[in-house]
Amino acid sequence: MNPAALLATVTGRREPALALLIVLLLVLIGLRAPFFITLDSFEGVLTDTSILMMLAVAEMLVILTRGIDLSLAANVALTGMAMALLSQAYPDLPVIAYVVGAMLFGAGLGAFNGFFVAVVGLPPIVVTLGTLSMFRGLVFVLSGGAWVNKHEMSVTYQTFPMNRFLGLPHLLWIAIIVIPLMWVFMRHTKAGRSLYAIGGNPQAARYVGVPVAARLFMAYALAGLIAGLSGYLWTARFAIAYTEIAIGLELVVIAACVIGGVSIAGGVGTIPGAVLGALFLGIIANALPVMGWSPFWKQAISGAIILVAVVVNSRSERRKGKIIVRRAEEHPR
């Protein structure tokens, strides 16, 4: 039994097990590179992983409903490009315009997915595979294939994510706000809970009066909103927008969900789980150069970890069979 599975069995829950695993990982890295275990370095890793964590949360909404959104990273690229061009055309806009604009733009792209999945009833994988290409293509159309470089963006646009408030970069603050908000939404609102119902048993969800189509639409639109916000943050932080940004990121995001215990079969998953899954991958990505390993290892390692995570998931989720035989000792009535 691998350590993750062992921990999962011991603690019975994914999140504490994953948190322990992360601590273990940090200790191992710290043995070889002590400077990795400093507050400064933590802040760097967290800031670096902020976008991935938010995107994992966005992806989780959709996976919970038995769907998948392959277009999230393309949404990041398209919204990012749109906002960068906006800043180029109107350099005097305040930051809030970009933030709100990115959220609306991204939500629009997500709603496009949501329309085809929830209203037309097409399979999510087909719809979002289509919009993945479409959004990427539109980045090219919008920019004419050109890059938007640092000197073409307004200063407010590009400095906002890394400017500090109370000692922490805005980018990290946004993650610190978005993630708990989403946690409250998923844990404590009827709309959030209905996504669990839809993924757990779509038929039963309909029977108890969950407006399934409306909630599905909401999940995709909300995922798009978060992706759009991430799009602005991404282009602003790296001060560049081009067609290929965040390319392939959708797979990393899905991986983060799977590692975080979100079931691809739907109905199971938590915000802390998805966030920890993202953090796990983020730490590995940041630790590799520190350890003196080629960043190309990153993909191979995250691939291996995904396999392990899937095995752990399927083992812990495996039906133990129906309980039919009534044993006296189990029913002390």
Next chain:
Amino acid sequence: MVAGPVLLNVRGLSKQFPGVKALDDVSLRVRAGEVMALVGENGAGKSTIVKILTGIYKPDAGTIEIAGTPMQFSRPTDAWAAGISAIHQETSVFEDLTVGENIFMGHQPTRGRGPLVDWKGIHRRSAEILDRMDVAISTRSLVRELSVAERHILGVAKALAHDAQIVIMDEPSASLSRKEIDHLMVIVRQLRDEGKGIIFISHKFVEIFEIADRYAVLRDGQLVGEGNVADVTQDELVKLMVGRSVEEVFPKVDVPIGDVVLEVSHFTHDTEFEDISFTLRKGEILGFYGLVGSGRSEVMQSIFGVTRSRSGTLSMHGRPIKISSPSEAMKHGLALVPEDRQQQGAILPLSIRQNMTLALIDQLSPRGFLSRRRELGVTRDMGARLSIKAAHWDQQVDELSGGNQQKVVIGKWLATRPEVMILDEPTKGIDIGSKAAVHEFMGELVAQGLAVILVSSELEEVRGMADRIIVMHEGRICGEFSRDEATAEAIVTVASGAQAGP
């Protein structure tokens, strides 16, 4: 009990599905403070009525009035808001959510007027409801961990939580033990005395006569009789339900019974069944009766090698054999036609030909390539034997009617030339005509020297077709009857978990 004013008044309800008239001009009335039993065979239209009353289906014609007000349900929430709550036949639960959340899903109370769900309230109120029903289930345990019976109780709890005026119970007792049923009856009476209208759907006459004030009988989508339960006998109800003599639907052929073909000894599984032993003889139809969820299908699946985690031994013609996969089972001459055609039986998007030869692919591929000519040969042969109605053999299976789909599945297994054929609910959800054809065909099978195991929840089917009947309850064999001893009362009593003896 004096019934109050009319709560629910349904007039002229009709519903047409492709090829089937599910409901034809049905009118029903339910008064406050009365229990109305809705009876009928499977496929008679009971579930369609339930689905219309709960806003899942829209009727083609007819009106629904609640307490005198005409209603139109376009969504389940409409029916819910109008005060109708149904405990559905299929356990519609969310396995990965807690008991409390299941009870309130879709209608969670919120804290004050804010958007946040009132979890404390959910768990407190759920606990109250479960207490009122006198059941010890934690509201925080996951439904995944509940037994079948507990899941049904959860269904009742849902209706109670909603405080509905009209409660529909669609076979609420199907998999409950006698004690749990008694319990349920207390709850039903409690609801009735509170002035609610209850529609009670059950196949068990004992319960109907125990609890119901009035009855309504459906047959083939039509209302064929209604009245006071006090004025009717069980025989009269059965006659109304079936509308024909038992011999017509169950053409039992008498075949000489031969030697023991299959012997199962002490089959035991962790959670699903325990100490299952029986023998099966050549030319015999062995009925397996039990309530839904009593472990019959699970036993069959483990004999066929689908489930591996079990102990016990198996022998054929007196020689011990080991089966650890379905393909080994097939090699030993076993065939299993599973219960759920859509999930386990036919591959719907494939053609009849492709389905029919699925279990035979190796034999039909002499040099590694599938021979289309041989495939067609097998398909024509089986198609003719089973009189499958199709436009052509390359027609997709999902275009066929339920009965013909079932025939394709049976044909697939028959083509493997088995000695033992296990049929798990072979006539579930198909029309009377196809049913008779499947029954006739079972007679042919045994006449050709096969041995058949018939798993069924339909008492009349088992009584009509089987030479011997084994009754299961909660994963154990709790009775065996020869054809002559098999009275309905005796079987139902044993199957519902009552102790043997008077």
